[in-house]
Amino acid sequence: MxxxxxxxxxxxxxxxxxxxxxxxxxxxxxxxxxxxxxxxxxKEVGLNAGNIAPNFKLSKLDGEAVSLSDLKGKKVILNFWATWCPPCQMEMPHMEKIYKEYEKQGVVVLGVNLTFTEQDPAKVPVFVQDYGLSFPIALDKKGEVSDLYAVVGYPTTYIIDSRGVISKRYQGAINYDIMRSALAGIQ
Missing domain, CATH: 1.20.5 (Single alpha-helices involved in coiled-coils or other helix-helix interfaces)
Known part of the structure; x- marks a missing residue:
């Protein structure tokens, strides 16, 4: 007992x-x-490293809406590009590779097509298919988001941490190693 x-x-x-x-x-x-x-x-909303990335909402190729705030909690590679841009074409296989390898680790590549610069917007889904891109593609039909992000050269890429804070900005094509290194340095 x-x-x-x-x-x-x-x-x-x-x-x-x-x-x-x-x-x-x-x-x-x-x-x-x-x-x-x-x-x-x-922190203030802005475009410099350490600023909170400005939120936006666009339609994706599949017609669904996407906003940057939807991706909070994930690391984001926000890439502004166009089909006619040779450096963008060069960069796309690297974007796809990083997306495939890092998606399960909470990394999202969000491609923002500068649709307002396209001579024929119907070429965008063809481009995506030809390059075998599986990451989400949003369409900036009026140029509002590219203006919000001060995109003046193509491609332009922002690396955004899981809190929504900008870590880096690249103007011009970047490769897999640069993306991998940028992602390693953020939370």
């Missing part, structure tokens, strides 16, 4: 310890989240 009481007491102490540890752990995670949120509150 004493042995059973002793076992019950040990079990209760053990369970109480687990509950207390769980409460402590939950409180710490909440503190960490609040600290992260307050750091973001001090």
């Amino acid at each position: 004493k042995k059973n009481k002793m076992m019950n007491a040990v079990a209760i102490v053990f369970l109480l310890g687990l509950v207390l540890w769980g409460v402590y752990d939950y409180a710490q995670k909440g503190k960490d989240q609040a600290a992260g949120d307050s750091v973001l509150q001090n």
Whole structure:
């Protein structure tokens, strides 16, 4: 009988310890989240490294809407490109390779086609098919998002961390190694 009481007491102490540890752990995670949120509150929306990336909403090739805020929690390679742009054409296989290799790690490549610059917008899905692109392609039909991101040369790529903060900006074609290195340096 004493042995059973002793076992019950040990079990209760053990369970109480687990509950207390769980409460402590939950409180710490909440503190960490609040600290992260307050750091973001001090950042301004802008186009420089350290700024929160401006949000936008566009339609994708499949007709679904996509906004940058939908991708919060993921690392984003935001790439502005056009079908007629030779450096964009050169860069696309690298974009696809990085997307395929890093998608399961929470990385999204979002291609924003500068549709307003295309002579024939019907060429965009053909280009995507010809290059075997599987990452999402959004269509900037009026140039509003390219204006928002101050895109003056093609391609232009922004590397955005999982909090929505710009890490790097590249003007001109970049390759797989540059993308991989840029992703390694962000959260």
